[in-house]
Amino acid sequence: MKPLIRILQKHRLLALIGMRLVQITGKHPEKIHPKHLVNQKPWFIDHLYKKDTVLDFGCGNGQNTLKAAKKCQKIIGFDHNEQSLLLANLEAKRKKIKNAKFMKHDGERILPFKNGEFDVVLFLDVFEHLNNRDQALLEVSRVLKDKGRLFLSVPNVNTPTIKLNSRNRKLNFC
Numbered sequence: 001m002k003p004l005i006r007i008l009q010k011h012r013l014l015a016l017i018g019m020r021l022v023q024i025t026g027k028h029p030e031k032i033h034p035k036h037l038v039n040q041k042p043w044f045i046d047h048l049y050k051k052d053t054v055l056d057f058g059c060g061n062g063q064n065t066l067k068a069a070k071k072c073q074k075i076i077g078f079d080h081n082e083q084s085l086l087l088a089n090l091e092a093k094r095k096k097i098k099n100a101k102f103m104k105h106d107g108e109r110i111l112p113f114k115n116g117e118f119d120v121v122l123f124l125d126v127f128e129h130l131n132n133r134d135q136a137l138l139e140v141s142r143v144l145k146d147k148g149r150l151f152l153s154v155p156n157v158n159t160p161t162i163k164l165n166s167r168n169r170k171l172n173f174c
Contacts (some may be wrong), residue, residue: 041067043120044151048072052119055143057136058107058126062088062100068122069100076113078105108132111139118143123152 016059042064048054052072056065059077059099060083069075077100079085088102105112108130121140140150 044068044124045071047149047151048120053117054120054122055111055113055118056122056124057109057140058123058129059088059102060074060084062091062102064102064122064124065102066091066095066097069097072099072120074099076100076101076103078103078107080104080106107136109135111143113143115142116145116148118148119145120149120151125155127152127154 044064045067048068048071050071050073054068054075056062056068056075056077059079060081062077065075065077065088079088079089079102082104083112085102087106092100092102107126121144123140127133127136144150147170
């Protein structure tokens with residue numbers, strides 16, 4: 001197990017170096033992970049419509065939010081990490097995206113939105129980080145319109161990194 005932990009620590013260090021190089025080389029004005037420079041179309045984009053109002057639950061640095069903003073009427077992304085939200089707002093401003101808004105909020109608390117406010121909720125790579133998953137799912141259900149769509153993704157639990165990080169946490173799916 002120790003060699004795996006050393007590899008992961010080196011991987012994190014390489015990721016930090018990569019983020020710094022992205023900024024130093026002028027590829028992006030902020031320190032972002034190099035994976036965000038690859039202009040890859042997310043899987044959910046083809047399932048969004050121009051009239052949709054979208055909530056990005058746990059948006060991180062807003063990369064998915066900003067990609068979705070090009071396809072929908074309005075999108076709100078929230079996250080608990082202020083530094084990530086700062087990067088998201090800077091990127092929205094840099095790209096002149098006006099229909100995306102970002103806010104700080106804890107996904108394990110009641111969402112500050114009306115019942116049935118959203119056509120779509122993006123719930124991407126967040127579920128596994130929550131302790132109070134039932135509350136989060138109840139809130140997602142509450143803010144979705146009757147015919148609303150939930151786009152949920154969780155990591156592949158068979159990858160070594162996820163196995164290491166989730167030794168004491170189990171995801172139960174029904």
